[in-house]
Amino acid sequence: MATSEQAASTGLLGARRHSLVAQIRAAIVNGQYASGDLLSEVSLSTLYNVSRTPVREALKQLQTEGLVEVRPRVGTFVRRPTHREVAELFELKEALEGLAAKLLARRGHVVEIDALMKNLSQTEEAVEADDEESQARLISEFHNLLVDGADNTKLREHYRRLMNQLTYMPLVRTTLSHQGRPTASLNEHRAVLEFIVAKDSHGAEWAMRNHVAASAAEVLSAERPTRES
Structure with a gap:
C-alpha cells in the first residue's frame, strides 16, 4: 500500500x-x-x-x-497537417463555433459579451495601426471568448482539442497579410456580435459559420496541398 x-x-x-x-x-x-x-x-x-x-x-x-x-x-x-486535414478541421471549426454563437445568443447579456465588445474595440485599433501581431492575438481571443460564453463544457473540450490540431495562430498570421482580410475579419466579427446582442441565435450561428468559412477559404488558398492521406 x-x-x-x-x-x-x-x-x-x-x-x-x-x-x-x-x-x-x-x-x-x-x-x-x-x-x-x-x-x-x-x-x-x-x-x-x-x-x-x-x-x-x-x-x-x-x-x-x-x-x-x-x-x-x-x-x-x-507535424504539418495535410491540405485535406486543414479543410476538414475548418469544417468542424465552423460547426462548433456556429453552435457556440447560437448558444451564447440564447444566454442574454453575460460577461463574455462585454469582453467581446472590448475585444472588437481593441481589434479596430490594431487594424488601424496595422499591428498584425495584436490582431492575431485578438482574433484568437474573440473566438475563445465566444466558445467560453456558450457555457458548454463538452463543446469547450472538443474545441480546444480541435484548435490544438489546427495550430491556429500561425494560420491567422498568414491570412492577415492578405489584402483586405484584416478589415473583412473585423466586420465579420462585428456582425456576429450584433446578432448575439440582439439575441438572434439563428442569425448569430449563420454569421459565425460564414466568418469561419471565409477564414477557411483564405487559409486554404495560401496552403500548398500536400499528400492527401
Missing part, C-alpha cells in the same frame, strides 16, 4: 509532466515551433530544466494528439 509520501511524490510528478506537456503544446500551437521543426529531447530538457525521460513522455502524449510525428532513427518533428 502506498504511503502518503509516495502518493504525494506521484502526484507531484504527474503535475510536472502535465505542465511540461502544456508548455510544449502551447509553443507549437502559438507557432514558436513551426511545422517541420525538429524537437530535440536534449534541447527541450535543457530549456525546461528536466531530464530527458519526462520530455520523451511529453512528446509521446503530443504524438497521440496529432501535434508531432516520430520519424524512426531521425527524431521527433512538429
